[in-house]
Amino acid sequence: xxxxxxxxxxxxxxxxxxxxxxxxxxxxxxxxxxxxxxxxxxxxxxxxxxxxxxxxxxxxxxxxxxxxxxxxxxxxxxxxxxxxxxxxxxxxxxxxxxxxxxxxxxxxxxxxxxxxxxxxxxxxxxxxxxxxxxxxxxxxxxxxxxxxxxxxxxxxxxxxxxxxxxxxxxxxxxxxxxxxxxxxxxxxxxxxxxxxxxxxxxxxxxxxxxxxxxxxxxxxxxxxxxxxxxxxxxxxxxxxxxxxxxxxxxxxxxxxxxxxxxxxxxxxxxxxxxxxxxxxxxxxxxxxxxxxxxxxxxxxxxxxxxxxxxxxxxxxxxxxxxxxxxxxxxxxxxxxxxxxxxxxxxxxxxxxxxxxxxxxxxxxxxxxxxxxxxxxxxxxxx
Numbered sequence: 001x002x003x004x005x006x007x008x009x010x011x012x013x014x015x016x017x018x019x020x021x022x023x024x025x026x027x028x029x030x031x032x033x034x035x036x037x038x039x040x041x042x043x044x045x046x047x048x049x050x051x052x053x054x055x056x057x058x059x060x061x062x063x064x065x066x067x068x069x070x071x072x073x074x075x076x077x078x079x080x081x082x083x084x085x086x087x088x089x090x091x092x093x094x095x096x097x098x099x100x101x102x103x104x105x106x107x108x109x110x111x112x113x114x115x116x117x118x119x120x121x122x123x124x125x126x127x128x129x130x131x132x133x134x135x136x137x138x139x140x141x142x143x144x145x146x147x148x149x150x151x152x153x154x155x156x157x158x159x160x161x162x163x164x165x166x167x168x169x170x171x172x173x174x175x176x177x178x179x180x181x182x183x184x185x186x187x188x189x190x191x192x193x194x195x196x197x198x199x200x201x202x203x204x205x206x207x208x209x210x211x212x213x214x215x216x217x218x219x220x221x222x223x224x225x226x227x228x229x230x231x232x233x234x235x236x237x238x239x240x241x242x243x244x245x246x247x248x249x250x251x252x253x254x255x256x257x258x259x260x261x262x263x264x265x266x267x268x269x270x271x272x273x274x275x276x277x278x279x280x281x282x283x284x285x286x287x288x289x290x291x292x293x294x295x296x297x298x299x300x301x302x303x304x305x306x307x308x309x310x311x312x313x314x315x316x317x318x319x320x321x322x323x324x325x326x327x328x329x330x331x332x333x334x335x336x337x338x339x340x341x342x343x344x345x346x347x348x349x350x351x352x353x354x355x356x357x358x359x360x361x362x363x364x365x366x367x368x369x370x371x372x373x374x375x376x377x378x379x380x381x382x
Contacts, residue, residue: 004101033179036094063158087280096311118194137176140198149187272327
């Protein structure tokens with residue numbers, strides 16, 4: 001539906017010259033752009049309890065942040081206001097298609113699609129993000145300023161739940177029109193204000209930090225009852241000072257921790273769960289009557305059957321010596337190594353056809369897995 005053009009750059013050239021290096025204004029990245037959602041539809045999502053939304057107002061330089069769900073939209077005034085809705089790709093299939101042109105970045109790095117609607121003068125102020133983002137201009141126009149990361153900037157908090165920065169020097173200063181795209185690397189200051197009523201689409205990327213990963217790994221080890229090896233010192237000697245933690249003791253403790261992290265089997269299983277777990281709720285609708293494996297085989301045998309993947313689903317795989325770890329929405333599934341093509345169908349594409357799955361009909365493990373995935377509501381047929 002959406003064809004991405006990155007100025008005159010190939011995807012490989014963009015990655016080598018700009019990705020996590022410097023911002024880029026992409027003029028008409030989507031030619032003849034048509035918004036996949038209307039402001040009224042976006043407001044409808046902001047009324048839902050399970051969908052994260054905010055309204056930011058900046059009247060007379062006084063900033064306020066309000067959290068949804070919203071029963072009414074009197075806060076969304078004629079000027080200086082912005083409605084933001086997170087993870088719209090989980091709930092709006094047409095909008096989810098906007099992620100597909102950016103999947104030359106690995107699946108596990110893509111986070112979600114945030115959509116905002118701003119009235120003239122509306123925005124969230126100058127700020128930094130610690131992740132990569134592509135910002136697509138929809139209807140209307142928005143004035144953007146973007147700077148390089150190598151600047152000394154102070155943080156300011158104009159109101160609760162809103163973090164901004166002091167003034168910065170811009171290397172991009174432009175008014176974006178429908179179909180224009182901004183690429184902003186982590187740590188680059190930026191600010192955008194609507195010139196007229198405007199829709200913007202932000203494709204964000206995951207960048208987990210060490211705290212996130214170590215905390216999650218610790219939870220996984222507890223859940224799996226792993227990591228129970230204790231410190232021991234059978235060769236201990238009488239110390240000269242009982243208050244000293246010796247270098248060799250420090251090294252032994254470090255090695256005890258590293259031993260668990262270097263257990264590739266458990267580390268890969270944890271990582272699959274961690275990276276495939278959705279940050280936000282998804283629009284999961286399990287079938288009223290659970291599919292059986294025979295019914296799934298029948299669907300594959302039927303010519304023209306299309307299996308659709310729900311929006312926002314995180315699906316990745318890891319190749320091991322003898323099998324494949326398929327990780328979907330925080331759950332691991334083990335497939336035989338010869339099912340690599342099927343793993344790619346499940347992770348690389350938003351849909352798959354019965355013709356593509358014909359060769360998998362003789363694999364009970366894959367058919368069982370697909371049946372489970374359909375009964376969870378991750379794949380569906382229309």
